[in-house]
Amino acid sequence: MGNMLNDNAALKADPMPKGKPARKRKWDHEGRWGLLMASPYLLHFIIFVAGPLAASLYFSFSDYDMLNPPEWSGLDNFRRMAGDSMFWRSLWNTLYFAVLFVPLQTFLALVLAVALNQRLKGLKWFRMAHFIPVISSWTVILYVADAVFNPRFGLANTLLAKLGLAGQGWLQDPKLAIPLLVFIAVWKGIGYIMVIYLAGLQSVPGDLYEAAEIDGAGALRKFRYITVPLISPTTFLVVIMSTISTFQAFEQIYVLTGRGDISSAGGPNNSSLVMMLYLYREGFTFMRMGYASAIAWVLFMILFLLTLVQLRAQKKWVHYD
Amino acid sequence: MRKKLLGKSFGYVLIGISSLIMIVPFLSALMNSLKTYKEYTTVPPRWIPEVFQWSNYADVFKLGNIGGYTLNSIFVALLSVIGALISCSMVGFAFARLRFPLKSALFVLVLGTMMIPAVVIIIPHFIIFNKLNMLDTLTPLWIIEWLAQPFGIFLMRQAFMNIPKEYEEAAKMEGCNPFQIYMRIFIPMARPTLATLAIFTFMGKWNEILTPVIYLTSNEKYTLPIGILSLSGQWTGNEQLMIAAALVSLVPILLVFLFAEKYFVQNHNMAGIK
Numbered sequence: 001m002g003n004m005l006n007d008n009a010a011l012k013a014d015p016m017p018k019g020k021p022a023r024k025r026k027w028d029h030e031g032r033w034g035l036l037m038a039s040p041y042l043l044h045f046i047i048f049v050a051g052p053l054a055a056s057l058y059f060s061f062s063d064y065d066m067l068n069p070p071e072w073s074g075l076d077n078f079r080r081m082a083g084d085s086m087f088w089r090s091l092w093n094t095l096y097f098a099v100l101f102v103p104l105q106t107f108l109a110l111v112l113a114v115a116l117n118q119r120l121k122g123l124k125w126f127r128m129a130h131f132i133p134v135i136s137s138w139t140v141i142l143y144v145a146d147a148v149f150n151p152r153f154g155l156a157n158t159l160l161a162k163l164g165l166a167g168q169g170w171l172q173d174p175k176l177a178i179p180l181l182v183f184i185a186v187w188k189g190i191g192y193i194m195v196i197y198l199a200g201l202q203s204v205p206g207d208l209y210e211a212a213e214i215d216g217a218g219a220l221r222k223f224r225y226i227t228v229p230l231i232s233p234t235t236f237l238v239v240i241m242s243t244i245s246t247f248q249a250f251e252q253i254y255v256l257t258g259r260g261d262i263s264s265a266g267g268p269n270n271s272s273l274v275m276m277l278y279l280y281r282e283g284f285t286f287m288r289m290g291y292a293s294a295i296a297w298v299l300f301m302i303l304f305l306l307t308l309v310q311l312r313a314q315k316k317w318v319h320y321d
Numbered sequence: 322m323r324k325k326l327l328g329k330s331f332g333y334v335l336i337g338i339s340s341l342i343m344i345v346p347f348l349s350a351l352m353n354s355l356k357t358y359k360e361y362t363t364v365p366p367r368w369i370p371e372v373f374q375w376s377n378y379a380d381v382f383k384l385g386n387i388g389g390y391t392l393n394s395i396f397v398a399l400l401s402v403i404g405a406l407i408s409c410s411m412v413g414f415a416f417a418r419l420r421f422p423l424k425s426a427l428f429v430l431v432l433g434t435m436m437i438p439a440v441v442i443i444i445p446h447f448i449i450f451n452k453l454n455m456l457d458t459l460t461p462l463w464i465i466e467w468l469a470q471p472f473g474i475f476l477m478r479q480a481f482m483n484i485p486k487e488y489e490e491a492a493k494m495e496g497c498n499p500f501q502i503y504m505r506i507f508i509p510m511a512r513p514t515l516a517t518l519a520i521f522t523f524m525g526k527w528n529e530i531l532t533p534v535i536y537l538t539s540n541e542k543y544t545l546p547i548g549i550l551s552l553s554g555q556w557t558g559n560e561q562l563m564i565a566a567a568l569v570s571l572v573p574i575l576l577v578f579l580f581a582e583k584y585f586v587q588n589h590n591m592a593g594i595k
Binding site for chain 1: 465
């Protein structure tokens, strides 16, 4: 205490700010150490980000089969894309997948998080149950999903038969393929989103709910008028993140529909062919690296525009304190 | 009060049903892995096998090259974890604690690269590793982790920024250079975050499918997820063993998860704040 008073007296006498003397001791070569320690990322950026971005942009305007050097072809790749029905199909399938997946997973994860957030007993176990699919590889999920949706010996058709209903072809049915892939993806990912929401819900003040209860608001109204607006920053983050990853979905569809065989992935009859699968096929199976790069850039642009739209729209529905 | 109870019991029902939906498919797969092939293909199916074929789990290792796939997976995952821990903590420390030229511009780049979808750079990466003669080797699967991924940098930087200044001031007085301070003070104090980073890198690499599919062509180089898939084409009549193999491949992650659940959840908290 006495020391502090002395310090204050010294400060008044000397206009130099308090922390200065310590900070004034210059660290030898701090800037050089900083650059040196940050250099792994510098290398990363130059070799694996900046170079590749420039290269793939160039490839997208070229003909490139990896055997011969890339040959400038102007807008040919994009012209070809415009008339390529398979490309449009993959774009449509990707949109269909995302439009079903993102809202469904976000909404269900929020509902589960709100239910879990009322200090239920056994929270740890419930959370764990929802996390097991999250930590599984898609290969594990293939056999787990197959136990349920195998048309011949799966659980789902057995149950349908017990109820006297006709069995379904599930993933082998072109109409059901994408909705079922969405269902499985929601099932696998929901625990992850739920935990993000659980963290976000910690910051929603409890007294708001108490006030609403005094005014006679029921659970649904509290959810709609308190939880949903107050959690909207988390929702915004979740929607952006899952949109970006959904547009690049590859592993799940490659594994669940192709079982490790790229030529049958995206089936049946290309009904689940998404953009990433099409890109892979064009680039790595047919070695049309130029065309595949062009597809990648179109995908990137779509994502960029979608993110911009979401950033614009957030002003209308995201509430920051 | 009554309303609260009602809400809670509704919560239990909802979460209970949802937990069943999560777990029952795994139990069904487990049951399938304990059947004979004949029993597995019987219509209508039996949910619980008549006799539990525990020997299936021993037979897994007679399937193709499962032992080799496992070693490849362990190799890739371990090298990735070591690389990520070293590089991300070093870069994270520089961003959190040191002043150097272009620092803020570089940090914007780190955040920016997190936003760039991987699709646009996959093909050039493939071409780079082709030029380096590294196709069909395990190197492309782990080497990038040694060059600090943005997510890990961000995670480590947050952790280091929360360490009080007093610690480093004292060490500075004693004449430690930045690297010594990083090694002696910051690394030991950031152990929980390092654990989180290690777990997430391990899980990501262990489960990864896209990169192995792109880079690996010969079967003996395969990692577990794509190795098991490759068997289903060659070994018909052994589906129950492949299911067992897939479930075995889940065990390491499951063990990590059971013993270190808090690190999984901690990271998601950060994702939520970000």
